[in-house]
Amino acid sequence: KAGVTQTPRYLIKTRGQQVTLSCSPISGHRSVSWYQQTPGQGLQFLFEYFSETQRNKGNFPGRFSGRQFSNSRSEMNVSTLELGDSALYLCASTRQDNTGELFFGEGSRLTVL
Amino acid sequence: GENVEQHPSTLSVQEGDSAVIKCTYSDSASNYFPWYKQELGKRPQLIIDIRSNVGEKKDQRIAVTLNKTAKHFSLHITETQPEDSAVYFCAASRKDSSYKLIFGSGTRLLVRP
Numbered sequence: 558k559a560g561v562t563q564t565p566r567y568l569i570k571t572r573g574q575q576v577t578l579s580c581s582p583i584s585g586h587r588s589v590s591w592y593q594q595t596p597g598q599g600l601q602f603l604f605e606y607f608s609e610t611q612r613n614k615g616n617f618p619g620r621f622s623g624r625q626f627s628n629s630r631s632e633m634n635v636s637t638l639e640l641g642d643s644a645l646y647l648c649a650s651t652r653q654d655n656t657g658e659l660f661f662g663e664g665s666r667l668t669v670l
Numbered sequence: 671g672e673n674v675e676q677h678p679s680t681l682s683v684q685e686g687d688s689a690v691i692k693c694t695y696s697d698s699a700s701n702y703f704p705w706y707k708q709e710l711g712k713r714p715q716l717i718i719d720i721r722s723n724v725g726e727k728k729d730q731r732i733a734v735t736l737n738k739t740a741k742h743f744s745l746h747i748t749e750t751q752p753e754d755s756a757v758y759f760c761a762a763s764r765k766d767s768s769y770k771l772i773f774g775s776g777t778r779l780l781v782r783p
Contacts, residue, residue, distance in 0.1 A: 590770070599776050600771075601773070602773075605770055647714070649769075651769045657704065658719070659714075659716065661714050663712075663713050
């Protein structure tokens with residue numbers, strides 16, 4: 558079974574631009590969540606989607622948004638990029654059972670210049 | 671607000687010794703406590719988890735203990751090996767229908783051969 562796939566793996570943007578990151582969950586997983594990982598802040602929850610609905614949102618500004626499609630694939634968008642948005646963005650999918658285990662992708666490393 | 675504090679930030683042990691990482695959570699409604707291991711350049715992976723109705727759980731050389739009264743949980747690794755070297759993250763969540771994990775800031779464990 559293929560793992561969680563994230564694209565692109567690396568990207569460089571300049572301040573003010575916007576970026577879209579994509580995540581394909583493990584087949585059969587309907588919950589997708591996004592985390593931002595930085596050396597100083599660790600892993601911070603961005604949002605979680607299930608059946609195309611955002612079920613939970615972290616404490617990030619409105620520049621960060623996401624969506625989920627009917628095939629469970631998810632995208633997140635960051636508009637008006639700031640230098641502080643440079644980070645590894647991790648997507649994770651979860652089985653809808655009682656285990657709670659997150660299966661992470663390898664991440665999209667965003668550098669904002 | 672929700673917060674998980676993790677200590678120490680770095681830990682260096684001799685191969686064969688034990689390692690202990692401690693976390694404290696703030697949300698008294700938290701009832702699910704996973705630990706993730708992230709090797710350099712790799713994705714985080716679940717190594718063990720515990721729920722609030724259990725005080726201790728063990729899996730080979732790894733064990734986790736939970737003290738709900740003190741809102742404190744710990745990861746214990748015995749007979750450490752060089753391949754245990756990684757960053758370890760504790761996390762806490764309310765195990766409802768949404769998979770929102772609040773992560774600690776991470777502990778970089780170095781096992782010296």
